[in-house]
Amino acid sequence: MKNKTLAAWLAFVGGPVGLHRFYLHGLADLPGWLLPIPTALGIYGVERVQQFGQDDHYSWVLIPLLGLTIAGCALRAILFALMAPDAWNARYNPAAPLDAAAGETRWLTVGAIVLSLLVGTSVLMASLAFGFQRYFEYQIEEARKISQ
Structure with missing residues (x-):
């Protein structure tokens, strides 16, 4: 039985490394194995900023990758948590009855929604602001170089 609350928390906390994918689809899940790549590239971008400063052009692209990965996993946690119990059980627990307890929404599920919404939007906006600010x-x- 795949628990909706656990899947939402795994997507929020361990989503950037694919924990929710492995929980729901098993260790043979290719997107679960590919998900850590943009996370690692984003962390490398943060390290490049610390090493070379904010004028590093590669970090302008790499840091938003980390933000988009975290925000995407937070969105996935929200989608898991808001899924109707019968739809959850039909998709992830097909052998169980549609009203099985694994698909119920509990207070911990609502907590995952709230924290995912808070952190996901904050990280998304911060990474977009960083990338666009540095680009502009x-x-x-x-333009100053050309005009001189």
Whole structure:
């Protein structure tokens, strides 16, 4: 029996490394194995900023990858938590009755929704703001070079 609350929390906490995919689909799940790649690239982008400063062009692309991965996993946690119990059981517990307890929404499920919404939107907006700010500052610097 796949528990909806556990899947939502795994998507929120361990989603960027694919824990929710492995829980729901098993260790043979290819997207679960590919999910850590953008996470690792984003972490590498953060390390590049710490090492080379904010003028590093690669970090402008790599850091938003981490933010988009975290925000996407938070969105997946919200979608899991908001799924109707009968739809959850029909999809992830096909041998169980549609009203099985594994698909019920509990207070911990609502907590996963709230935290996923809070963290997911914050990380998404911060990563987009970082990427766009650095891009537009670069465009202004290049325009100054051309005008001189």
